[in-house]
Amino acid sequence: MASINTGFSKELSKFGAFDFNACYNCGTCTAVCSLSTGEDSFPREMIRYSVLGLEDDIKSSLKPWLCYYCGECTTHCPQEAEPGELMMSLRRWLISVYDWTGLSGLLYRSLPASITAMTLTALAVIAYALYEHFDLEKIMHTGHIFEMVAIATVFAVILLPNLIRMWNFIILKPGIKVPFKNYVTGLRDLLVHMFTQKRTLGCDDSQVRWFEHLILVFGYLGLLFTTVFLDWFLSESTFVTVLGYVVSIIIFTVTVIFVSERISKKREMSRKSQPSDWMFVAWLFMMGLSAFAVRLFIDLDILQNNIWLYLAHMIILVQWALVIVPFGKWTHFLYRSFAMYFDAIKKN
């Protein structure tokens, strides 16, 4: 028998949901959603589950991830029950459910906890710089090692176990039989959705939004590749230097657009930004900008006298790698891609 959590509405409100209990089940939201199909019908079903507190059914569902938050349903809801925002809140809640450490839930629910995490990581970087007597060369060397170690460790210790937990909730626990060959053939869907987010194109509003996200994904992966694998800050190759400048400019340009959209609140999806949304775009912006500035200072030969700049960049980087990537909004990118993968292997 499905378990019922009578306090689910209250719990979900901590993840950003508004008054979805106002829903009177008219179905308009499902009718206007261009991604909802006979086979995958939402958001009304998820609203019913949330109202009833059917936690286990939500945990085993991929539907919150099949929504790409265009906001059409919210615009047309006669009850102002905010179905689009509910789907977004369910995704945040699911992230907290998948995360074995419990930190995602804590950071989503509590702004003071997020501020504390950011402050502690900043203090750790400053303490390390003090320990090294502000020796720029040593700090930069450690920064580069940190990038490589952090990526591998965060993936192995946090993200991979969380993906296994997600698979458990969605495939294993409900007893869905998936032939092994589907896991292999479905990898194509995983890569396509991960790198192109092409499902966004199914939303009515979406060519520009899809293009912005596509550019951001490639800009972000480009910066990661250039700094971690091509050692941008120490490279003497003109190609690597220019590539680093280009990808960092892409990142801070696209994030400026995202920030201005959140400030202007013109799009439905930007009207109700949570602290985690702000942190994600703000840190991406600062990462692109500070990386650009560090390399510029290196090229102008003035970084040695401005070590504060590298420290600022390192603080942003460490906060990004240890807080936002494993526990914050960055995980949407990963879980959504795997949701498309699990959806494909279930249906094949």
Ligand code: SF4
């Ligand atoms: S959320 Fe709004 S549009 Fe959707 S079923 Fe409820 S009342 Fe109707």
Ligand code: SF4
């Ligand atoms: S936000 Fe858009 S994609 Fe998501 S359920 Fe509503 S209409 Fe569908």
